[in-house]
Amino acid sequence: MIKVAPSLLAADYLKIGEGIRRAKDAGADWLHFDVMDGMFVPNISFGQGILKAAAGSGLLPCDAHLMIEKPERYIEEFAAAGARVITVHAEATNHLNRALHQIRECGCLAGVALNPATSPDCLRYVLGDFDLALVMTVNPGFGGQKLIPSAVEKIAEIDRMLKAAGVKAEIEVDGGVNEANAAELTGKGATVLVAGSAFFRAQDGAAFVRNLKK
Numbered sequence: 001m002i003k004v005a006p007s008l009l010a011a012d013y014l015k016i017g018e019g020i021r022r023a024k025d026a027g028a029d030w031l032h033f034d035v036m037d038g039m040f041v042p043n044i045s046f047g048q049g050i051l052k053a054a055a056g057s058g059l060l061p062c063d064a065h066l067m068i069e070k071p072e073r074y075i076e077e078f079a080a081a082g083a084r085v086i087t088v089h090a091e092a093t094n095h096l097n098r099a100l101h102q103i104r105e106c107g108c109l110a111g112v113a114l115n116p117a118t119s120p121d122c123l124r125y126v127l128g129d130f131d132l133a134l135v136m137t138v139n140p141g142f143g144g145q146k147l148i149p150s151a152v153e154k155i156a157e158i159d160r161m162l163k164a165a166g167v168k169a170e171i172e173v174d175g176g177v178n179e180a181n182a183a184e185l186t187g188k189g190a191t192v193l194v195a196g197s198a199f200f201r202a203q204d205g206a207a208f209v210r211n212l213k214k
């Protein structure tokens with residue numbers, strides 16, 4: 001079963017609650033929450049206070065994507081704010097194994113994100129330590145970019161790696177996902193699709209979610 005996770009980054013910030021409600025009513029599974037620090041990525045977005053409010057609404061599980069340097073500094077805070085999934089970038093920490101265990105110890109699902117130019121090889125040494133691998137199909141930092149085709153094959157590589165090791169984990173794809181490319185991504189093994197601008201631009205959110213899950 002494919003999960004769809006609308007990214008709050010593309011919502012109207014004056015109406016965040018309505019954006020979350022729209023995602024819920026459309027049949028989305030998770031709310032994707034992009035945290036940016038202006039260091040790991042050039043942009044700054046929002047933090048644990050907004051996530052706490054979103055999680056407190058009880059509408060959708062919050063999927064926190066931490067695009068921040070040394071994410072281990074904030075894992076407890078995002079868990080306490082109510083995140084269900086916490087994903088850190090392999091490029092942002094010197095201690096990926098430790099950070100993943102820290103996330104699980106907080107009772108959350110642990111995710112590892114890889115930038116488009118990062119090899120999936122680093123996952124080999126943490127197989128079994130994560131619940132989700134996030135394949136970035138744009139350079140992180142901004143919504144509304146076009147998917148980078150060369151990053152797509154990584155989905156299949158990770159899928160093969162997980163199957164060969166007999167390890168179960170979600171493969172989430174983030175960046176430039178839309179109704180035209182979703183089937184290719186799920187065909188390669190993606191199980192969670194993040195959509196920001198395409199979801200919030202869609203006239204009919206429920207039809208959009210259905211089409212992504214096909």
Ligand code: DX5
Pocket residue numbers: 007009010032034065138139140141142143144145174175176177194195196197198
């Ligand atoms: C990019 C973020 C994405 C972004 C996706 O740094 O991680 O989650 O919001 O937005 P779209 O779907 O517009 O590419």
Ligand code: ZN
Pocket residue numbers: 007032033034065174194
């Ligand atoms: Zn994201």
